[in-house]
Amino acid sequence: MKLANQVAIITGASEGIGKALAELFAREGVRVVLAARSEEKLQALANALGPDRVLVVPTDVADSAQLKQLVARTVERFGGLDILVNNAGVGLYARVEEMDWEHFRRMWEVNFFAAVRLTMEALPYLQQRRGVVVNISSVAGKMPLPFMAGYCATKFALTAFSHGLRMELAPAGVRVLVVCPGRVRTEFHKVAYRDGRSLPRIFERRDSSGIPAERVAQATLRAIQRGRREIVVPWHLRLLVAFQAVFPGLTERVLARLAQQSNQAQW
Numbered sequence: 001m002k003l004a005n006q007v008a009i010i011t012g013a014s015e016g017i018g019k020a021l022a023e024l025f026a027r028e029g030v031r032v033v034l035a036a037r038s039e040e041k042l043q044a045l046a047n048a049l050g051p052d053r054v055l056v057v058p059t060d061v062a063d064s065a066q067l068k069q070l071v072a073r074t075v076e077r078f079g080g081l082d083i084l085v086n087n088a089g090v091g092l093y094a095r096v097e098e099m100d101w102e103h104f105r106r107m108w109e110v111n112f113f114a115a116v117r118l119t120m121e122a123l124p125y126l127q128q129r130r131g132v133v134v135n136i137s138s139v140a141g142k143m144p145l146p147f148m149a150g151y152c153a154t155k156f157a158l159t160a161f162s163h164g165l166r167m168e169l170a171p172a173g174v175r176v177l178v179v180c181p182g183r184v185r186t187e188f189h190k191v192a193y194r195d196g197r198s199l200p201r202i203f204e205r206r207d208s209s210g211i212p213a214e215r216v217a218q219a220t221l222r223a224i225q226r227g228r229r230e231i232v233v234p235w236h237l238r239l240l241v242a243f244q245a246v247f248p249g250l251t252e253r254v255l256a257r258l259a260q261q262s263n264q265a266q267w
């Protein structure tokens with residue numbers, strides 16, 4: 001599939017995976033619409049990519065009116081839409097009984113409701129061009145993890161929504177790709193909500209370990225070009241997901257023990 005001159009909206013384009021995707025798409029000749037809250041960061045990225053083929057639309061994805069505006073401005077500027085990347089997301093690490101309810105709700109707004117709402121706004125245009133919806137889920141959207149139950153739930157919901165949507169849209173020729181990264185070296189772990197006082201030490205880590213965001217962007221681009229339905233990045237984590245599916249009880253016991261042990265040992 002040739003991407004040159006196609007039009008793509010990327011949410012969460014100011015940092016991390018979204019930014020890496022915007023840079024890669026722009027190199028492929030895609031006309032990119034950058035959406036996030038940090039206008040200055042988006043503007044700096046647009047200047048670096050070449051402002052003629054890039055549109056900046058400062059957007060809080062938790063606000064439905066702003067999502068409507070995002071699609072309207074895209075179509076007004078570029079005449080249509082081929083690729084929607086629902087990437088904006090936030091994490092929440094906490095014991096369930098210590099979760100801040102506002103953080104929990106906000107996370108659902110950003111990680112799930114915004115993706116659904118924006119997809120609804122974009123679908124009439126994506127159907128005109130037999131486009132692609134790309135939803136950035138997570139390995140945590142395939143495999144539940146302790147102290148991340150709320151976050152995993154948002155990503156499981158996004159994964160399930162995507163697979164249902166794909167079947168619905170098949171006759172219209174609109175494709176749906178689910179991207180499930182493992183740990184990625186971005187700001188995500190610094191800005192994630194951390195609630196309560198008794199998190200295992202491993203969840204206090206704010207360092208930037210993991211694969212580079214560029215690797216997720218490359219894998220996503222290839223998956224779009226090859227018409228894939230779901231990818232796990234890095235690939236070998238699919239084995240872990242498969243193991244969990246076959247031995248869920250054993251996996252739960254091991255993960256729970258590892259999380260608890262992190263209080264004794266430095267991970």
Ligand SMILES: NC(=O)c1ccc[n+]([C@@H]2O[C@H](COP(=O)([O-])OP(=O)(O)OC[C@H]3O[C@@H](n4cnc5c(N)ncnc54)[C@H](OP(=O)(O)O)[C@@H]3O)[C@@H](O)[C@H]2O)c1
Pocket residue numbers: 011012013014015016017018035036037038039059060061062087088089090091110136137138139180181182183184185186187188189191210213
């Ligand atoms: N990093 C990982 O280990 C990892 C692993 C698996 C999946 N993921 C998923 O990958 C996606 C991207 O994460 P990342 O690692 O690139 O994180 P990141 O570096 O923290 O970037 C998150 C992006 O989302 C945007 N964002 C957050 N809240 C927003 C809001 N209300 N409205 C608009 N934009 C908003 C941020 O921009 P502003 O702050 O400027 O709004 C930023 O551009 C997320 O969905 C995440 O769940 C990440």
